[in-house]
Amino acid sequence: MSIAVIGAGKWGQALQFALSRNFTCKITSRQQKSIENFVNLEEALTCQYLIFALPAQVVRGWLETHFSFSGQKILVAAKGIEQGSGAFLNEIFANFVPEDHLSFLSGPSFASEVIQGLPTALVINSTNDILAKEFASFFPSFIKTYTSKDVIGAEVCGAYKNVLAIASGICDGLRLGNNARASLIARGLVEMRRFGKYFGAQDETFLGLSGAGDLFLTASSTLSRNYRVGLFLAEGKKLEDILIALGEVAEGVFTSAAIFELSLKHTIYTPIAHEIALILKGKEPRISVKDLLAD
Ligand SMILES: NC(=O)C1=CN([C@@H]2O[C@H](COP(=O)(O)OP(=O)(O)OC[C@H]3O[C@@H](n4cnc5c(N)ncnc54)[C@H](OP(=O)(O)O)[C@@H]3O)[C@@H](O)[C@H]2O)C=CC1
Ligand SMILES: O=C(CO)COP(=O)(O)O
Incomplete structure (x- = not known):
């Protein structure tokens, strides 16, 4: 199993911390950072599971520039609606990834608390229930996960x-x-x-x-x-x-x-x-x- 977080900002780093409890979780960003398992973008993109922790407003441009679908399973961790187009993230991602490979993370989660290992409860949302359960199973015990189809x-x-x-x-x-x-x-x-x-x-x-x-x-x-x-x-x-x-x-x-x-x-x-x-x-x-x- 290979997994990588795209975007080493506040949320990306907290998610990598959480997912590293049970797995080796890679992380990548525009700028090289001294974080364990930081890899370049090419290496991150070879992973089977990708978690997107980029600002919503840059997602479309990032996908256009860097992404080509080769079967990856995706969890989108950004929260926002695209200004200008009014597009929801699921609509943007649908241009690049089949719906049954897409899931979305939601729930109360300040990165600064997650990175301290403090408890919370989150939801993995996907029209593909098997995918949602798969991502849910990756989270450590201090994060209780639920699944939903209401993307x-x-x-x-x-x-x-x-x-x-x-x-x-x-x-x-x-x-x-x-x-x-x-x-x-x-x-x-x-x-x-x-x-x-x-x-x-x-x-x-x-x-x-x-x-x-x-x-x-x-x-x-x-x-x-x-x-x-x-x-x-x-x-x-x-x-x-x-x-x-x-x-x-x-x-x-x-x-x-x-x-x-x-x-x-x-x-x-x-x-x-x-x-x-x-x-x-x-x-x-x-x-x-x-x-x-x-x-
Ligand atoms: N922080 C939180 O508590 C939570 C945040 N979120 C959501 O996660 C998303 C990311 O937030 P957060 O990590 O906190 O934000 P930050 O501002 O801390 O980090 C943003 C990240 O996006 C990267 N980035 C910014 N612009 C570009 C671009 N044009 N191309 C490529 N990469 C870019 C940055 O790269 P680089 O490091 O190279 O500069 C950085 O890694 C937001 O949608 C936010 O709402 C959701 C839940 C909790
Ligand atoms: O989404 C968040 C907590 O769930 C983070 O909120 P802020 O982006 O306002 O810090």
Whole structure:
């Protein structure tokens, strides 16, 4: 059995750490890093199992440039919707990999906790149940794994909660209180369900680890990059400066634009994501709060 993680950022390194409990797990990235079992891209691509931990926005370009399908089984660990096209990751990957070789990881998982071996529970989502169970079996005992066939539901949850985490960070940054944050998260859950249902997601996904689990985590902790983006926006910092200081990806910034475009195109009511997209374009957060309360 050969397995490699593509992308040695925060999440890629945490996944490699977890999967190395039971196997030799290789890892590759653009830049050479002093990590055990770091290999070049050519060697990684010969592995039977590949885990993609790249930002959602670069996935299509990366696949076009580097990937040719030769039977690899894929687990996609990114969370986001492509800005511009509004494409979900399963749609992008479907151009390069047969559906029965594709699976998607979801659930509450701060890389900084996984890399310490702290427990969590995750979901492997695939239309191919055998593949999902195969990937699930690779995870170490400190990660409890479940499987699901609701790929689109998991994807919407993983992407949408990043936008709601920005909203929650703004809410806390403006010191609106615990009641306001709980209201925002609860309405956010309803909103992301409405959005997901339009694209065929199943109800139960929103109440489980992929939905409520990851949303509650990300929207209530400064460990979340997206939440921190929200905190800094509330302080009046410029998005450009925030992202430079962050130095890591905050997917909600791009996904909010994608949700904005998809919601307009398909007439889906997504008021929170709508306001976040406007704030990221310069709208004053306090005015957004007033507009949300009045809506
Ligand atoms: N961090 C977390 O807790 C979690 C993150 N995720 C998701 O995983 C994905 C990756 O996040 P994370 O690892 O934290 O992000 P980081 O910013 O820490 O790392 C991003 C990685 O992507 C690589 N990369 C960036 N741009 C390109 C490009 N144009 N071509 C090739 N490689 C590129 C970087 O390569 P290099 O190292 O060479 O610079 C780096 O390895 C995101 O979608 C995120 O939402 C999901 C669950 C948890
Ligand atoms: O997806 C995550 C936890 O499940 C990580 O969230 P952030 O990208 O906001 O840090």
